Amino acid sequence: MSQTVDRALSILPLLAEGPAGLEQVAARLEVHKSTALRLLRTLHEHGLVYRQQDQRYRLGTRLFALAQQAMENLDIRGIVHPHLVALNERTGHTVHLAVYEQGEVVYIDKVESRYPVRMYSRIGRPVAITVAAVAKLLLADLPEAERRAVAEQLEYPRYTAKSTPDAAAFLAELARVREQGWATDLGGHEESINCVGAPLRGADGRVCAALSVSAPNVVVGAEELLQLRPLILRTAEAAGRDLSGIPSPQ
Missing domain, CATH: 3.30.450.40 (GAF domain)
Structure with missing residues (x-):
């Protein structure tokens, strides 16, 4: 489980550099595309990433809201x-x-x-x-x-x-x-x-x-x-x- 969490969290710095496609995410994580897709879907469900119309992923608004809330508190x-x-x-x-x-x-x-x-x-x-x-x-x-x-x-x-x-x-x-x-x-x-x-x-x-x-x-x-x-x-x-x-x- 810890490896799964580590891989999921590793996606966020990648997307901070700009939108990325499934193949790019899989390559960065050095995992199969099916594994990368599963991680991206989980992050998407929680609003931490967002899938664009061009099928690339970017950071989700939920992440920014959490960051703002953390800074305020x-x-x-x-x-x-x-x-x-x-x-x-x-x-x-x-x-x-x-x-x-x-x-x-x-x-x-x-x-x-x-x-x-x-x-x-x-x-x-x-x-x-x-x-x-x-x-x-x-x-x-x-x-x-x-x-x-x-x-x-x-x-x-x-x-x-x-x-x-x-x-x-x-x-x-x-x-x-x-x-x-x-x-x-x-x-x-x-x-x-x-x-x-x-x-x-x-x-x-x-x-x-x-x-x-x-x-x-x-x-x-x-x-x-x-x-x-x-x-x-x-x-x-x-x-x-x-x-x-x-x-x-x-």
């Missing part, structure tokens, strides 16, 4: 929180999780530092979108036209001398973040606070959230904080796998 905070706690325990620093919603980047989780110094960030409050590392990660993943439109509509407060001055500088920074896959805020919002962030990617490869590690200069300098980048990236990757339902590599 996905508890990002609940799934990622253990990763934030583990990162906090490893580093001792404040860890944030943020998402992009309705034109704002909002913190949805936070694990406090073990040090007496506390950050003023609050769950549910928007971040300083033009300087925050998590904001850069989330906006950098937007399509180019949307990214440019957002950047040109923003105001650019001068929180510190290191704050992003204008849309051109912000777009250049987003391009760097998009290429390197991580982001920083080194004194851009508060002169004494540094931050390093990494993206969490969903099953479609798009950035669906971002996490960061922040610390004041009195606890750790910017260079020392940057040395945590590999750990931060690994944590974000592992959290993204959990969000996507992808098993961890053995």
